């Protein structure tokens with residue numbers, strides 16, 4: 001059973017027990033835009049204990065029982081769906097979670113949601129939309145508008161400021177000016193939101209095709225200045241054209257990973273620290289990643305991409321070994337994605353880009369990463385004492401191999417002997 005069919009089954013069951021139940025929130029927005037939703041959330045007037053009784057304790061899991069949210073597990077392929085009791089939320093003291101909730105009507109439940117386009121319900125059995133907040137109208141007009149007073153909605157959950165930006169950018173909608181003004185006024189408060197949640201919104205924005213629109217909106221609403229002050233300090237104040245260029249490059253990226261797009265966002269953090277030195281800048285980049293609690297894997301990839309942001313300019317001066325080492329990097333495909341976008345936007349380093357393409361055409365992957373000819377054991381067999389210089393010797397052998405000077409183990413042995421003779 002598909003998740004969609006399972007959620008209809010759940011609604012049917014709740015109704016047969018005398019409750020009301022609808023699809024709610026994002027899935028209604030997507031369905032009305034003719035887009036298949038990622039998940040189907042159900043909202044109902046059944047209290048959590050009734051949900052548990054109807055579906056049985058084995059198939060239900062209270063994820064936020066005090067907030068009225070239960071997970072109902074379906075047969076294997078149908079996954080699980082969230083069934084939330086209509087609720088009105090009490091005060092949000094920490095800007096993240098309400099201190100209390102009270103169960104209420106569907107209409108009141110709609111009023112506590114974030115944006116009108118996310119505040120609708122749909123009855124899949126009667127095929128009827130329930131819209132208490134003007135969501136259909138705003139969908140038609142392509143507007144992201146907070147429900148009721150935008151200050152109130154944003155105060156309740158400060159992350160909604162970023163959600164508003166994301167919906168406007170990714171849906172290609174306009175951010176309602178009153179909602180936008182409220183966000184600008186409250187932007188500094190985004191810091192109360194956990195770094196993980198902020199990073200998750202950034203991820204969603206940056207992997208979307210409209211990532212440049214999202215960043216531009218974050219900047220114009222002052223959110224970026226609070227979340228990534230380094231980017232703004234370095235790009236906007238000193239060089240406005242760098243910021244415009246950065247947005248153009250972001251826009252040009254072909255289906256990037258989050259970290260690839262994030263490295264573009266951070267590209268000028270680097271240049272500013274010490275011109276022509278990437279070291280300090282990379283430390284700054286990994287500090288930013290740490291602050292956003294990004295994983296080590298993401299941090300490594302982002303830092304490597306920023307560190308190598310000027311590498312294209314040097315490719316014509318690199319020998320084969322250096323080029324092959326570059327292309328061997330697990331991050332090279334992402335680096336190419338950025339380099340291609342940079343070339344397209346700046347029209348600089350076209351010769352270098354062509355040089356690199358020729359190199360890649362002429363060197364298939366097996367030539368770029370050929371099996372090693374010798375290792376430490378071979379050096380010991382040759383009578384060498386294990387020590388720190390093993391690394392140097394093996395690097396020199398590898399360079400000679402990558403430069404096509406040697407291609408067999410025998411040649412490698414001769415190479416080692418000859419180098420040692422000439423060094424002594």
Ligand SMILES: Nc1ccn([C@@H]2O[C@H](COP(=O)(O)OP(=O)(O)OP(=O)(O)O)[C@@H](O)[C@H]2O)c(=O)n1
Nearest residue numbers: 024025026027112113114115118119157159160
């Ligand atoms: N800070 C939030 C988060 C969610 N919601 C409400 O809860 C619904 C479901 O939230 P979620 O699954 O996080 O978002 P979606 O709208 O489904 O969109 P996406 O999955 O793209 O985040 C939203 O539509 C909205 O009605 C809200 O009011 N305020």
